Amino acid sequence: MPAAARRNEQSRRAILDATLALLAETDYAKVTIEAIAARAGVGKQTIYRWWRRKGEVVLEALAEQAMPMALPDSGDLEADLRQVVRATVAEFGDPRLSATTRALTVEMLTDDDLAEQVRDRLLRPQLHAVRDRLAAAREQGQIRTGADLDLAVELMFGPVFHRWQLRNGPLDAEYADALADHVLAALRP
Amino acid sequence: MPAAARRNEQSRRAILDATLALLAETDYAKVTIEAIAARAGVGKQTIYRWWRRKGEVVLEALAEQAMPMALPDSGDLEADLRQVVRATVAEFGDPRLSATTRALTVEMLTDDDLAEQVRDRLLRPQLHAVRDRLAAAREQGQIRTGADLDLAVELMFGPVFHRWQLRNGPLDAEYADALADHVLAALRP
Numbered sequence: 048m049p050a051a052a053r054r055n056e057q058s059r060r061a062i063l064d065a066t067l068a069l070l071a072e073t074d075y076a077k078v079t080i081e082a083i084a085a086r087a088g089v090g091k092q093t094i095y096r097w098w099r100r101k102g103e104v105v106l107e108a109l110a111e112q113a114m115p116m117a118l119p120d121s122g123d124l125e126a127d128l129r130q131v132v133r134a135t136v137a138e139f140g141d142p143r144l145s146a147t148t149r150a151l152t153v154e155m156l157t158d159d160d161l162a163e164q165v166r167d168r169l170l171r172p173q174l175h176a177v178r179d180r181l182a183a184a185r186e187q188g189q190i191r192t193g194a195d196l197d198l199a200v201e202l203m204f205g206p207v208f209h210r211w212q213l214r215n216g217p218l219d220a221e222y223a224d225a226l227a228d229h230v231l232a233a234l235r236p
Numbered sequence: 237m238p239a240a241a242r243r244n245e246q247s248r249r250a251i252l253d254a255t256l257a258l259l260a261e262t263d264y265a266k267v268t269i270e271a272i273a274a275r276a277g278v279g280k281q282t283i284y285r286w287w288r289r290k291g292e293v294v295l296e297a298l299a300e301q302a303m304p305m306a307l308p309d310s311g312d313l314e315a316d317l318r319q320v321v322r323a324t325v326a327e328f329g330d331p332r333l334s335a336t337t338r339a340l341t342v343e344m345l346t347d348d349d350l351a352e353q354v355r356d357r358l359l360r361p362q363l364h365a366v367r368d369r370l371a372a373a374r375e376q377g378q379i380r381t382g383a384d385l386d387l388a389v390e391l392m393f394g395p396v397f398h399r400w401q402l403r404n405g406p407l408d409a410e411y412a413d414a415l416a417d418h419v420l421a422a423l424r425p
Contacts, residue, residue, distance in 0.1 A: 155401070156401070202391055202419075214352075215355065226390075
């Protein structure tokens with residue numbers, strides 16, 4: 048890698064690490080471009096060279112942090128789905144993560160381009176991983192042939208999102224397990 | 237009703253009617269307090285006497301417009317649920333209604349008090365009407381005893397909300413029917 052490209056990559060990495068560190072420490076509203084630049088030791092212009100706005104930096108930081116998600120495949124579909132739903136419910140129930148999700152959701156609702164990026168880079172890989180796990184289960188006859196797997200994924204995550212957004216009930220493990228059980232009931236042969 | 241109270245009620249009604257008329261005609265962003273006041277023939281201060289901000293006026297107008305929702309009860313649970321889900325999907329798929337929902341969602345995510353009002357006044361009556369229909373079906377043995385009816389309602393609406401927000405697939409009658417079928421599969425005895 049030429050020296051200039053290496054310096055660019057170092058700056059980029061520093062900016063994304065600073066963003067994640069700030070997200071973990073403070074409110075989303077305080078994670079400003081200024082704060083990110085100061086923490087990363089770069090100028091604001093360096094950030095604006097690569098990203099239009101804060102939401103895009105946050106998205107990129109979160110997308111790079113997200114594990115290349117492979118769903119648990121213990122052979123026990125019920126246990127695996129419960130694990131995924133529990134993790135999702137815990138994430139939405141966590142005040143700090145929830146605040147970041149809330150802020151990103153607002154940015155998605157007001158910026159179509161960012162919405163596409165969040166969907167394609169942050170969420171789709173996770174949704175597809177779940178669908179792949181369900182496809183494997185269907186091949187093993189644990190899920191009925193006629194089940195719509197994209198819909199099944201929405202059945203798993205849509206209710207959590209709905210409850211979170213409306214604050215319409217607790218986001219706890221008991222809820223997660225009940226949700227996983229109902230989704231499984233919808234899919235069983 | 238004393239004359240002053242009657243005038244108040246007339247102004248209030250004019251403001252809410254003007255809000256609904258503007259929502260039907262133009263973009264949410266253009267439905268300003270100024271535009272509502274002009275259309276209703278009142279001063280802006282009259283509006284601010286009763287509501288803090290536009291989102292609250294819109295909410296009240298929508299809440300009063302919403303029918304006291306009674307779900308269809310044809311005896312055919314599948315047909316009834318399909319009807320409800322189709323109507324919901326059509327609403328989210330309609331560009332103008334969708335724009336209003338989008339704007340209200342942003343306001344809910346940034347204003348806890350408004351979020352509670354939207355939930356309690358606009359959404360809960362509708363969600364409870366669906367739950368009541370499901371409770372009747374459960375009494376008739378069409379739904380399994382162990383089904384969680386609040387969760388069932390979330391299974392019906394959460395996926396639509398998720399798909400709408402992520403723009404992750406078509407919002408059409410075929411989707412609505414598939415969703416209703418999967419939810420029913422989750423609930424059957």
